[in-house]
Amino acid sequence: MPEIHEVATLTSKGQITLPKPIRQALGVDAGGKVAFDLRGGEVIVTRADAEHEDPAIEAFLGLLEADIRAGRHVQSLPDDLARVMLASAGHAVNLDEDIDGEVAL
Known part of the structure; x- marks a missing residue:
């Protein structure tokens, strides 16, 4: 997977919009699900299959x-x-x- 650095702004409701390059790299579209894992102080975002x-x-x-x-x-x-x-x-x-x-x- 390519290295991508993007910044998203957190809204007052705690929401973010995943930047387009991230969505494309994960292969998710509208309605797709992503998973968030907290590992050692970092948040890992993956496509939730x-x-x-x-x-x-x-x-x-x-x-x-x-x-x-x-x-x-x-x-x-x-x-x-x-x-x-x-x-x-x-x-x-x-x-x-x-x-085989x-x-x-």
Whole structure:
């Protein structure tokens, strides 16, 4: 995602208008939903997709992303954790099944 710096003004009702470049980068239009997360004194704004409404999974993905961005080695998830996460997301997956096609790591 490109780095964008924009400033918005808070109204007396506590509302802001997301600047157009931010809306475009997030891919949200009128009626779209955005999520606000407070992490270490910073507010992170993301598009709120219906498929990612579980706060525990979002928190885990945020930690995983931070590790990847920091260059820390990320090992595979334990199979039981991966199965629970996939089941709670509504995806029936056999982790022992062969992968079709090429895989880039």
